[in-house]
Amino acid sequence: MRYLHHLVLSISTCVILLKTTSIPCFAAEKIIFRYGVFEESLPVADLRKYAQKGEVSSSLQFVLKFFSLSEQKEFHQALQVKMPLELAALDKLLNTELAKENLSVVSQGIARRDSAGVQALNAAVILGANSQEGLGIISFIEAYPSQRLVINIPAVLKIASKLDIFSSEIPPKDNLSSTSLWQISVQYQKFVTEGKEFSACLFGDF
Numbered sequence: 001m002r003y004l005h006h007l008v009l010s011i012s013t014c015v016i017l018l019k020t021t022s023i024p025c026f027a028a029e030k031i032i033f034r035y036g037v038f039e040e041s042l043p044v045a046d047l048r049k050y051a052q053k054g055e056v057s058s059s060l061q062f063v064l065k066f067f068s069l070s071e072q073k074e075f076h077q078a079l080q081v082k083m084p085l086e087l088a089a090l091d092k093l094l095n096t097e098l099a100k101e102n103l104s105v106v107s108q109g110i111a112r113r114d115s116a117g118v119q120a121l122n123a124a125v126i127l128g129a130n131s132q133e134g135l136g137i138i139s140f141i142e143a144y145p146s147q148r149l150v151i152n153i154p155a156v157l158k159i160a161s162k163l164d165i166f167s168s169e170i171p172p173k174d175n176l177s178s179t180s181l182w183q184i185s186v187q188y189q190k191f192v193t194e195g196k197e198f199s200a201c202l203f204g205d206f
Contacts, residue, residue: 028124028144033063034111035153044149048138051079082134089191090129094122096187102180109156110149120145 031042046057054076056064064072093099107118127143129135141149 027147028141028149029147030149031141032148032150033153034150041148044138044141047079047141051076051138079137082136082139083129084134085129085188086192087126087129089188089194090126092191093184093188094125098180098183098187102184105159105162109152109159111152111155112146112150 028044031044031047033040033042040059040062042059042063043057046060049055049057050060064075067075094103103118103121107121110117110121112120121144124140124144125135128139131139131143133139
């Protein structure tokens with residue numbers, strides 16, 4: 001069973017697709033993994049403690065048992081990834097049709113009782129990106145404006161399949177530029193460098 005492994009690794013890839021709007025301010029305290037009638041909760045504080053100190057709580061141990069030893073190492077490394085994103089470029093990116101289309105897909109993986117799912121994800125991304133440590137899995141979750149972040153695993157797996165997130169094969173160079181995540185990355189870099197002047201000549205001073 002690799003559902004939880006796939007889920008965690010997808011979060012860091014998907015969060016860059018979202019932007020902020022105004023909604024009530026809370027902070028996620030628990031992650032709820034939902035698969036049909038099955039639910040398992042994980043305190044966010046346990047996840048941060050694991051990332052910082054390698055300490056494993058009983059709740060986290062339940063999640064980690066679905067990982068092989070190599071996958072546990074990969075998971076721990078993924079928690080260390082923090083992206084220092086430029087908010088102006090991120091805002092421009094998230095206003096593109098490409099990002100909006102992917103956003104509408106990604107938002108289906110988070111279960112809520114209200115209709116503010118997209119807004120909640122938007123806020124988590126911007127607040128996470130604006131945090132001192134930058135945007136990462138934990139800063140995104142901690143910025144999520146609800147006490148519970150409910151992950152619908154079957155829905156996330158469908159999203160991952162649609163976006164081709166979990167493919168173990170590297171796309172051929174001819175097809176790489178056709179993937180959504182590649183296009184989003186390129187577009188973000190374009191916005192970052194837009195309007196910037198370079199003081200040094202590529203081939204040295206003349």
